[in-house]
Amino acid sequence: KNVWFGVFGYWFFLWSLNPQSAIRNPKITMRYIPNSAQEREAMLRDMGRESIADLFTGIPAHLQLNQPLNLSPAYSEQQTLQYFNALAERNATPTQMSSFLGAGAYNHFIPTAIDSLISRSEFLTSYTPYQPEISQGTLQAIFEYQTMICDLTGMDVSNASLYDGSTAAAEAVLMASRVNGRGKIAIAGNLHPEYSEVVDTYIHHAGIERHLIEFDQTTGTISPETLANLGNDISAVVVQSPNFFGGIEQLQKLADATHKAGALLVVVVAEAMSLTALKAPGQCGADIVCGEAQSFGIPMSFGGAYCGFFAVREKYQRQIPGRLVGEAYDGQGRKGYVLTLATREQHIRREKATSNICTNQGLYALMATVYLSLMGREGLKESGGQNLQKAHYAATQIATIDGYHLRFGSSFFNEFTVSCPKPAQEVLGKLASRKIVGGLALERFFPGMKNDLLICVTETTSKQEIDALVEALKAI
Amino acid sequence: KNVWFGVFGYWFFLWSLNPQSAIRNPKITMRYIPNSAQEREAMLRDMGRESIADLFTGIPAHLQLNQPLNLSPAYSEQQTLQYFNALAERNATPTQMSSFLGAGAYNHFIPTAIDSLISRSEFLTSYTPYQPEISQGTLQAIFEYQTMICDLTGMDVSNASLYDGSTAAAEAVLMASRVNGRGKIAIAGNLHPEYSEVVDTYIHHAGIERHLIEFDQTTGTISPETLANLGNDISAVVVQSPNFFGGIEQLQKLADATHKAGALLVVVVAEAMSLTALKAPGQCGADIVCGEAQSFGIPMSFGGAYCGFFAVREKYQRQIPGRLVGEAYDGQGRKGYVLTLATREQHIRREKATSNICTNQGLYALMATVYLSLMGREGLKESGGQNLQKAHYAATQIATIDGYHLRFGSSFFNEFTVSCPKPAQEVLGKLASRKIVGGLALERFFPGMKNDLLICVTETTSKQEIDALVEALKAI
Amino acid sequence: MIKKVTAHINQNEGLIFERSREGKIGYSLSALDVPAVKLEELVDPTLLRDDNLAGLPQVSEPEVVRHFTRISTWNYAIDLGMYPLGSCTMKYNPRLNERVARIPGFANSHPYLPDEFAQGNLELLWELEQNLAEITGMAAVSLQPAAGAQGEYTGLMVIRALLESRGDARKVVLVPDSAHGTNPASAHMCGYKVLTLKSNDQGAVDMEGLKKALDQHGPDVAALMLTNPSTLGLFEENIEEICRSIHEAGGMVYMDGANMNALVGVTRPGDMGVDVLHLNLHKTFSTPHGGGGPGAGPIAVVKELEPFLPFPRVLRNRDSNGVAIYQLEYNCPQSVGRVRAWFGNYSVLVRALCYIKTLGPTGLREATETAVLNANYIAHHLKDVYDVAYPNGKPMHEVVFNDKQQSKFGVHTLDIAKRLIDYGFHPMTMYFPLIVNGSIMIEPTESEDREEIDVFIDAMKSIAREAQETPELVKQAPHNTRIGRLDEAAAARKPVLRWKSSSKGGNAAGA
């Protein structure tokens, strides 16, 4: 499919939109509204009201609109599909251009059964499970989700999800400060730049100060030595592993150094698939492990909706932001699940809540739960292994090209940074004309890294695609 | 999308298929089989059996395969999707080429909600509703389907579906002969040729003889006069309306003539959408009305699966082929639905059954039911009206082109026959290069109609597409 | 104790017609973009509908969604639990198949597309034919039949056409008394006289009886219709000899392939001497049953019969570059004709090929082996509680019991079936095959896990105990469903087969 072809289809569509479609028999109701005009009249009569306008007298008349909103007239179902299909045609997807983009959003394989299950009305159109007697489906699924997140991260307690990986990192920082009352936060310089920006936003008004931990220029990782002299005003050290450049951090050593300073270690995981192959942060001494679960069956969808995960040591369970599901029993001793420890939350605690979050990412946590169930122990190991092996194959091949080399010396999972013989942005431009999205030019976030390219390879990237990339790099 | 582009994608895919994908840990089970190899061993032990082979000793050893079937190795889920997507890319769909094909399969708009409802596990993965206590969903839906078919056709009793329109026509012929014991059938020459072929197949061994009713060369319809001298050995007269050329038959007059000869009138409806605008055949004296319900929300899918409908006068209800659902009450007086009058069927009557049909088109009858519910009275009227108006607009426009004229003088619904100034097949070839599938060349079924083209226009055909067709016809 | 289900609130819902109100709509079409003209000006007004479609409902989209969602919850389904329905092979219906069948390139393709614009569809048909031929060991396949019964009918016509082409107008088809009802019905539709063969005391074809029938009717016997494994779930050990004797008598062997789930990848009908068989893709090849279809019933035939298959056939040629070109061949002079419009239940065929591609040779055999294992496991655990109909048989993918032990307490197969509902299962197949009194026919398929099977075994044992101790409990079952046993006799006596605006709603408010 040609992305540019879409443009013409799109203009054609706009031209074809018939304004008359808004003209409709006034007695005929919008299809989503069950009560017809006639029925509404009857209801008004039944209530002794004259007209709909009677019901709106609470709104000062001069504030009421006397003309329709200035929006396009209602599209028919067919027009709606044409409109959105035409828009979608103007985006490039991995089936049209092979893509080596990662950097926090990953193109992993999504088993078909997931969508079919989460599309069941009972999951899709249900409310937050405040009424456990008729919400056990959602509650049990969240309980399973919490369990899986605990197992993957090596932690004791997981919440029911946060908005995304970046806000999870921000909430971790706020929580750490709540826990130990310290007012400074040390943030790794190789944390995902957008996460870092979000943390900055969140700490700005929380009176928390930020201390930057520079990464090592040869390994790209945080050297434990840089933590040697952490002040005792540091509430937490926030590191990401694999870090933004793809490198795996020495978490145990970082934890030791952090704990020595009495701070908490927050480990951020932007590529959750790495948890299937790399040692669990919880096993390495992390106090909070949080991040992005998009890799577990959630479509990339231009950056959202995703699913932030958040797991802590048991001793912090009453400090965790967001919802928690726990076991409970009814009068007959039957086991079920309920939202619990709600006293942390804003409904009850208002300004003293552990967070303001209310609606979270329930359905997407369910997606992740179904994904993890389908893939299971073996599938996750295989997937993790394939990511790792394919990325290393790609890295090795690229490193053989004249002028290209791996920027950093550290171990990596499925992403790595390549130094190009010319500006990475220029390389990407040339690759694009060969229908390859070659990765992310790092200069945008790290002005000093003009020639550096962040490349991601997953289990869905075929050897042919990798080889084609290598050939293209050689040729340009 | 280019159809030919698909070919290359496809070969690329074949080349990429890795034969190693069949190599799998023997301890690891196919993902659709819950009992693992280990579990199966345990079950064997539990039964005191040695091996799986023990269970197959009923099959003579020399008949057992000693090598795997010669099929392609198992595709991964991703490969399967690639394989089928690549195949599908090599078909042209109406979004790629505007299409004026009808002739028994119609491109009507399909509301999105249908697929979401029929995909519910409870409908999709349930069995034929022989156990009413846990099948009321399917049963009630069929009861609603039967009611709607009765209303649309103007008949008293509808069955729960047959395979498709063509076999419905064949079953009608067999039923008519059962009803009146006559051995000859009169079939309209403008019946859908494939239906006609199927009827021929079915009557061949039933000892029923076929008599052809020629259509009128100027109107394309069956003139009531041709039925004036029907012999009293004719069991039924089978006509289609709108007929294969799109023309609407004078059903009432045909019914009168048929009944005069003591025969039954079977009205076949290949375009069920026509029922929304044209007088119900039941109102015109038909004894059996049957046909194809594909137009009611069922995708064209290269000709199947579709949904044959079949409706009769009440007096024939015990002669109807296929399943019937009726009301019933339980011991507490609660109303429900059951499969009823089963004594007509093969389970009980065996060779004396009214038909051999067992599995029918349940899910697709449900699709039609959801479609008819969503469209409802107003939507069906609007849709029928649009089909009719757009087709007439197209016909009028085409008739203005030099050398083109409407082949027949009769009223039509959404299909009409155009005589071209050159062989229709040639016209179609030229239109194809302009990304238009211009209709069906009739020569294939009616060798005398070399220049005649059957054109269909539905509510989904835009004015632009019609105008583009007209322009193209002018230009070629 | 009932472990598998608990009672829970379940929504009532009337008929869709009872929701109808003037002015409600559930659709949205694009506005007419050609000049509007009154229909009466375009078409002879006497031909136009004049009843305002009064019978059709007027409802909104949310109501339609709620209506069908609610009534769906009254159904049992594979995705909710085991369906021990013998002969029906209710296996898991992969979601991947559903997705693939909905790919727009398939779903939106018109059957009269010129061959060059339908190469994907044609290749798919060709590929599926090849795969099924390999799986069955036959020479050629027709995908046209819409279900098993139509496959039988088509297969018999093919046989008849061959015989007639030899000038051999035979009139008799032999059908064992254990056969499915569609077998004699199809034979009858094909113009044959059905001669019932009594089964022997093992439930198999009685070789003596067969010999006698052939001695008596031999020259008139067109075919034997055989189910293998039989409807008792037993492999016909004499299959080769049976085929031989039929062939010697000048007849052909038709195999009902409904039970192919016991054989795929392990043995092939073509290697046994079978001449024609049908497959139920909605059984063996996992396409969803959909509450009663659609299915697909392709037939596979030996070389000799190929010319008689329904037309059109799909051919593969190669162009000058060796690229495959697929083509529909309509010129099949010996063909029995068409048995339906176009090429079969295409959307079902797509699913079946998807299944085959997904499992591959190893997976297909694994499925068969597991299906047979599961059935034997059930047979093993229930054989002391229920009488096995033919205790010397070696059950394959299903096992048949009878209700002899339970009948002593006045509890019959129907009661056991209904009581299974209370235990959270769909009933087994009952009273089929007819040769088993009070038949209890159980087929677990490979899709069940041991735990579900164990719960089923426990339920069956528990019901057997109840039959003895509290027979009334079983005879009144089910107790935990939203509706009880319905009076089917009364329903058939005065059938109400459609809603009328005067009648009251069912399953509805006030139930």
Added chain:
Amino acid sequence: MIKKVTAHINQNEGLIFERSREGKIGYSLSALDVPAVKLEELVDPTLLRDDNLAGLPQVSEPEVVRHFTRISTWNYAIDLGMYPLGSCTMKYNPRLNERVARIPGFANSHPYLPDEFAQGNLELLWELEQNLAEITGMAAVSLQPAAGAQGEYTGLMVIRALLESRGDARKVVLVPDSAHGTNPASAHMCGYKVLTLKSNDQGAVDMEGLKKALDQHGPDVAALMLTNPSTLGLFEENIEEICRSIHEAGGMVYMDGANMNALVGVTRPGDMGVDVLHLNLHKTFSTPHGGGGPGAGPIAVVKELEPFLPFPRVLRNRDSNGVAIYQLEYNCPQSVGRVRAWFGNYSVLVRALCYIKTLGPTGLREATETAVLNANYIAHHLKDVYDVAYPNGKPMHEVVFNDKQQSKFGVHTLDIAKRLIDYGFHPMTMYFPLIVNGSIMIEPTESEDREEIDVFIDAMKSIAREAQETPELVKQAPHNTRIGRLDEAAAARKPVLRWKSSSKGGNAAGA
């Protein structure tokens, strides 16, 4: 009498972990196509996982499908019936929105695609911003906030940034006592001191109290956070005056737009003097609640505040041919920063735009009018049976009662809520807003048909009768669900928040 539901069998199911067995799999990946190398040779082995992922389950696909299908049936859902949840706007979730959000060009697009390869996405964002600006009457929109609460937080930061840019570091946010809990929580996160405003005896902002607060804290008041219609479902009649006095005091007005379903197409916050508001797309704009998200909480602001919106912003330019080119602008020096990665809950945004396009201006107003009508209809029919919290108010899209009459018999809001379950409804919102003792908050939305509403009214009346006649029946409710009231206090005392292999399964066999 309970008309709406009947008890029916419902499948039990343990935790997914309890299905786990060695060797089961539910996945299939393509085989590795690069040379296989041991992971230990590629990565420092001490960094590799060494627990074999032991906690993750091993299950097959059919079991996963059955597991989640079964547990889903324990949920209530919009598609099953009315959700009279005040403040939650549980309206119909169109299937068309779901389909559109899944179009591969949206679902498979990477957020770091260069702008030229993401023009469709960028235009969609731009178009949605324009539409929401028009609907709210505001100048600019940010789609970044992931839900309402984050919208509040972002909106307050935007206000704070403006004030700080003026060198005006105010510290106080006024929040009415009727506000949703997220309001004070968000204000607190934004570093503000929350000052609670008492509502007047009409449930509205007490103008005296407001004046007093401004007199006292005026120069330190950064903003007032107002919900309009209030959480009582009443329009703030003094809204303009309120805005004026806040503005005069140098503060800004934040409006919680959770109740916009009462206003869309009828009136616009921007015309009232509001400076910032958030929208809950998962309420007003029909995106599915999904058992707790995802939502989307865009904010709309007046011109003055636009420079402070989160970055990046979406800009529309035109190329030399006048063709629109969309572009992400990161250079926003006054921006409050990012509040999340990328551009918002994009897949939710797609659904919301689909909803707007489908309804158009007429449909949007019709939805609002019908929502308000339905709420008034309920208020009218229940006002004699339950005490309306503020009887002089003119309810808009929701109506708030209290349990005063019922409390006399010892029956409280919680009991009424639980009893509604037996009647086949989801409970209403309870105990919110906090200013109403035993609040019973009912919002039907426009998605309910009169019949469903009438059944609801009857149920509420019937429960009121029961409260008087058989209070124990109500206090023990629900009676007809698979599980009864759970001991939440005990659960919180010793929380069990994850499964451990030693623990027993829930909702499972043996329940």
